[in-house]
Amino acid sequence: MKIRKNDTVLVIAGKDKGKKGKVRFAYPEKQQVLVEGVNFVKKHSRARGAVKQAGIIDLEVPIPVSNVILLCDKCNKPGRVGFEKLEDGRRVRVCRSCHEVID
Numbered sequence: 001m002k003i004r005k006n007d008t009v010l011v012i013a014g015k016d017k018g019k020k021g022k023v024r025f026a027y028p029e030k031q032q033v034l035v036e037g038v039n040f041v042k043k044h045s046r047a048r049g050a051v052k053q054a055g056i057i058d059l060e061v062p063i064p065v066s067n068v069i070l071l072c073d074k075c076n077k078p079g080r081v082g083f084e085k086l087e088d089g090r091r092v093r094v095c096r097s098c099h100e101v102i103d
């Protein structure tokens with residue numbers, strides 16, 4: 001996946017279109033990401049133990065990775081991300097707008 005944990009992404013589809021957030025978790029096997037502040041759903045919960053409160057809680061739910069694009073930290077543009085191979089053989093992500101290495 002091009003999107004990884006701690007990336008800043010822009011939501012381009014779905015009900016949270018236009019929101020920006022940080023990726024809290026990436027699920028490569030499901031092609032999903034959990035983005036901070038994005039895709040809240042209300043869940044009814046019962047009090048369980050001392051910690052959980054009864055009532056309605058907001059829960060972030062992972063969204064398909066195809067619904068987000070990576071925002072470049074350097075130029076702050078949502079952009080195409082490419083892969084480039086460094087001299088030492090490492091593959092890094094590169095912003096196509098400003099050509100900065102993202103990794």
Ligand SMILES: [Zn+2]
Pocket residue numbers: 072073074075076077079095096097098099100
């Ligand atoms: Zn950039």
